[in-house]
Amino acid sequence: MSRITYVNGRYLRHRQAGVHVEDRGYQFADGVYEVIAVREGRILDLEPHLDRLDRSLKSLQIAAPMARRPLEVVVREMVCRNHVKTGIVYMQVTRGVARRAHAFPKDTKPAVVVTARSLAPPSEAAVRDGVKVISVPDIRWGRCDIKSIALLPNVLARQEATAAGVYEAWLVDAAGDVTEGSSSNAWIVDQKGNLVTRNLGTALLGGVTRAALLEACRDAGVLVVEHAFSRDEALAAREAMVTSTTAFVLPVVAIDGQKVGQGKDAGRPGPVYARIRRLYEARVAAALAGTPMRPLQKPAKVA
């Protein structure tokens, strides 16, 4: 079965799909993206992802490449055509193709690419035993709330984590506070037992998973405090976690080589994680209880 990729209105064979060399995404990272989870062939949280895409586009004054409904159709088509059961949809919108010049070009149409592929969920070992992180300086720009494709600092941070043999890098700002992970949001259970994740602002991305878990916690009466926490507080925390579309929610059991938590349970996932994980699983189960997905339109011919 060959993979299919959507590029500017056409469904193409993945190997042949490409964009113009003067696409501003390629030359200036002048674009935004979304990563959306697929479980059991269903797309999770499509609306909040498309809402965030709209916000990112507006922040950069890039026009929406198409209306919401047709874009939803493309996303669903990509999942069906690529037979994705568990995986991700990647969606990228750039300012489009124009002769290279820094200022916005006039009358350029935004370019859109959508891919879908299978991706295994986090391993059972990661879910059960947890993952490790390192901390690195946050060297990113001042608008990390925009889901920009300019990800070089994130790439470098994740590479450091990979080289260190750990799952994620937590980014630490000039004040010594953790902003978020290279591609996830960061949470701790502080020494007083408060579940804490950093408040939204321009320093971090408002994660869809973060928002979903905040809602689930609110519904379940689990108090979450949204404020900055320092690397030192994270090192002294009872528990730590990461959330993202691809990680879902995973326990963090070591930070910079130091076990999270105290006493005999140090370095082991804690009770708050167990509760949050159950809330997350219940939320996904509810989402999957809907009707199975079918292609919404007669498949168009592959170019």
Ligand code: PDD
């Ligand atoms: N990254 N923070 C950053 C910097 C991210 O890149 C991501 C997601 C998140 C979590 O957001 P969400 O819960 O909406 O996935 C937080 C995606 C998965 C990626 O770049 O692959």
